[in-house]
Amino acid sequence: MKNKILNLINSAVWFVLCLFVGALIFGGIRSLANRKEPAKEFSTTVFTKNGHDYLLVDTKHGVCVIHAESCPCHKNK
Known part of the structure; x- marks a missing residue:
């Protein structure tokens, strides 16, 4: 009787594991599949630091900072 209970517990633990x-693998595959989709929602902000203008683009995939074309250093060229 004791062996049957231990076997049942062992089987339940393996099933849950x-x-x-499986859930981790499914989530990883789903994440990889959605990586190629373009960001649907994003916001942009222009800020100045040390006399240079930067464009901050915030998407669901991450944040990107770009040296803005409107920066005064680009107008001098």
């Missing part, structure tokens, strides 16, 4: 690993 398999479900957890």
Whole structure:
């Protein structure tokens, strides 16, 4: 009787671990599949630091800072 209970517990633990690993794999594959989609929502902000203008683009995939074309240093060229 004791062995049957231990076997049942062992099987339940393995089942839960398999479900957890499967969920992690599914999430990883889904994340990779959605990586190629363009960002649907983004915001832009222009800020100045040390006399230079920068464009801050914030998307769902991350943040990007670009040296803005409107910066006074580009007008001198």
